[in-house]
Amino acid sequence: MPELPELEVISAHLTNLLVGESITKVSVHNPLVIHGLPIDDFIQGAINERFDSFRADGKFLIASLENHDLVVNPMLTGRFRVIPRHKKPTKVDMFSIQTSGHTFWYSDTKKMGRVYLVTRGDYSNVAGFANRGPSPFDTILTSNFFQERLKHHTGQIKNVLRNQRFVKGIGNAYADEILLYAGISPFRKCSSLSHDEVEQLYTAMKKVLIKIYDILQTRTLDDIAVEKRDFLMIHNRGGEICPLCGGRVSEVRANRYKTNYCQTCQK
Numbered sequence: 001m002p003e004l005p006e007l008e009v010i011s012a013h014l015t016n017l018l019v020g021e022s023i024t025k026v027s028v029h030n031p032l033v034i035h036g037l038p039i040d041d042f043i044q045g046a047i048n049e050r051f052d053s054f055r056a057d058g059k060f061l062i063a064s065l066e067n068h069d070l071v072v073n074p075m076l077t078g079r080f081r082v083i084p085r086h087k088k089p090t091k092v093d094m095f096s097i098q099t100s101g102h103t104f105w106y107s108d109t110k111k112m113g114r115v116y117l118v119t120r121g122d123y124s125n126v127a128g129f130a131n132r133g134p135s136p137f138d139t140i141l142t143s144n145f146f147q148e149r150l151k152h153h154t155g156q157i158k159n160v161l162r163n164q165r166f167v168k169g170i171g172n173a174y175a176d177e178i179l180l181y182a183g184i185s186p187f188r189k190c191s192s193l194s195h196d197e198v199e200q201l202y203t204a205m206k207k208v209l210i211k212i213y214d215i216l217q218t219r220t221l222d223d224i225a226v227e228k229r230d231f232l233m234i235h236n237r238g239g240e241i242c243p244l245c246g247g248r249v250s251e252v253r254a255n256r257y258k259t260n261y262c263q264t265c266q267k
């Protein structure tokens, strides 16, 4: 479940390793994750192009080639690795891209990720790309604009925080972390939040994401791929001790999503 901070750090690693290198071979090991074009077109479109840049855009990773963008929405289990030499693909490997010096691997145990190769800058066929909100760090997302945007959403605040149409890049885990810092219950209705509470939420969002980004920056691509999220304060810590008050962390499951929160710290 890479979210914005992971994808920012992943794209920095990929920039260091791959930008400037030309693609000599593209292999699709499992076509399930390739969307929007035939596999042969995917391969032919990328081959002989050069990696120009990498960037995170919300929960998408975009690799710009000369004429195309490789757009990956890794969903829950998409992982990125770069190794010096080629290896045999395993059953979780979806595709690999060789350059003269490296091989870039995309693997996905649940095969839920979606991968596209589009004409550079044209994301009209990428599912879930259009109509997203600003990134938490977009300069337009001032606290006033955050307050204003929230008025257009209804329902529980955690669901709004991870709704990409509200802000892009926050997923299930970091929404829990942000709400702990903000002292707000994940189940509160948006409309019940006071002006001050929304202000706390805005501040918590930035603080938590920056803190996580700073920690991830010290980690390698492989560390991030194994997803050792040992820095999480509350998510995935049901039954453990709340780091803020010493109480027990609660856990609620809905569909395939887990919510962890502290009944004492979050009101």
Ligand SMILES: [Zn+2]
Pocket: 242, 243, 244, 245, 246, 247, 262, 263, 264, 265, 266
């Ligand atoms: Zn607590």
